[in-house]
Amino acid sequence: IRGLAILYGTKATHDIERDYYDKDTDLWLGHWGWPKPITYHHGMDKDTRADPVVGHWTKAITTDEGVWLEGQLDRAHRYYKAIKELARRGYLKISSDSGPQWTIREPQSNGASYIKRWPLVTASLTVTPMEPRMLPVEVKAYLAEIGMDIDDSPEVIDPDAARLDEAKAADDERTRRLLFELELLEIEMETA
Numbered sequence: 001i002r003g004l005a006i007l008y009g010t011k012a013t014h015d016i017e018r019d020y021y022d023k024d025t026d027l028w029l030g031h032w033g034w035p036k037p038i039t040y041h042h043g044m045d046k047d048t049r050a051d052p053v054v055g056h057w058t059k060a061i062t063t064d065e066g067v068w069l070e071g072q073l074d075r076a077h078r079y080y081k082a083i084k085e086l087a088r089r090g091y092l093k094i095s096s097d098s099g100p101q102w103t104i105r106e107p108q109s110n111g112a113s114y115i116k117r118w119p120l121v122t123a124s125l126t127v128t129p130m131e132p133r134m135l136p137v138e139v140k141a142y143l144a145e146i147g148m149d150i151d152d153s154p155e156v157i158d159p160d161a162a163r164l165d166e167a168k169a170a171d172d173e174r175t176r177r178l179l180f181e182l183e184l185l186e187i188e189m190e191t192a
Contacts, residue, residue, distance in 0.1 A: 002069065006025075006027065006066045038125060041124055054077050060120070085187050086125075125137060
């Protein structure tokens with residue numbers, strides 16, 4: 001799988017928490033080595049909390065738009081089929097994780113916070129990322145199966161065109177979460 005994990009922004013184009021990163025944010029990509037764990041919903045989902053590591057990120061690619069991650073889902077994980085299906089349907093996005101003791105935020109005049117340092121510890125697959133402009137995770141094997149040519153260069157996106165209103169984003173997140181829960185139940189019933 002692959003997807004955008006860190007989307008650069010500005011103090012006017014920030015996430016729901018009013019945080020934003022840019023190309024100068026120190027992500028510590030060279031620290032702690034690779035691979036890094038792929039977790040599901042930051043380990044906060046009650047159904048997957050006992051076993052939240054669902055794979056490993058193997059590579060980071062930095063572009064003008066942000067940082068893309070590539071990795072492999074663990075095929076032996078009990079929720080592998082459900083997670084792969086959610087990714088195939090376009091519900092999953094990536095949300096990065098750091099440690100609060102290493103993070104540095106600089107308050108901006110409009111109430112936003114510039115993330116000066118955000119050591120990338122891991123990144124989660126989730127249907128409710130804090131950044132509403134995130135793109136869905138791509139399942140490379142699925143794209144190849146349906147005959148699509150896989151271009152390994154990340155897609156260039158227009159952040160201004162993709163920006164959502166914060167209130168709409170919150171509603172969209174609640175809707176995605178409900179859809180996810182329904183889909184997960186349906187998938188679990190089909191695989192049981």
